[in-house]
Amino acid sequence: MLSEEGARELASHWVQAWNSHDLDAIMAHYDDNVVLVSPVAARILDDLSGMVSGKPALRSYFKRALDVYPNLTFELLDVMWGLRSVVLYYVNQKGSRTGEYMELGPTGKVSRVVANYSG
Numbered sequence: 001m002l003s004e005e006g007a008r009e010l011a012s013h014w015v016q017a018w019n020s021h022d023l024d025a026i027m028a029h030y031d032d033n034v035v036l037v038s039p040v041a042a043r044i045l046d047d048l049s050g051m052v053s054g055k056p057a058l059r060s061y062f063k064r065a066l067d068v069y070p071n072l073t074f075e076l077l078d079v080m081w082g083l084r085s086v087v088l089y090y091v092n093q094k095g096s097r098t099g100e101y102m103e104l105g106p107t108g109k110v111s112r113v114v115a116n117y118s119g
Contacts, residue, residue, distance in 0.1 A: 007081035
């Protein structure tokens with residue numbers, strides 16, 4: 001079961017990793033069999049499903065995203081948690097708001113992500 005403290009710690013480390021553009025630190029949060037679904041992935045990867053499956057594919061996508069957005073930064077606005085999930089609500093460098101729903105697998109790593117954007 002995920003605690004409030006655990007959810008906030010995950011969120012803090014996740015934002016720090018992204019803001020430092022440290023791909024290894026970013027990837028440390030994800031399970032080997034992770035699945036991500038995102039409209040940004042659909043656009044960057046030119047794949048209408050917006051789905052990225054597996055840690056190697058996710059790493060490749062994140063590297064590409066960091067190249068496309070070299071000044072990418074996130075400011076955490078809120079953290080919500082459930083039994084085995086967390087929602088990170090943040091704003092990026094363009095002022096767009098994002099909510100990412102993340103399910104945690106048995107290892108405590110993120111196994112599924114669904115990203116939602118305000119614009």
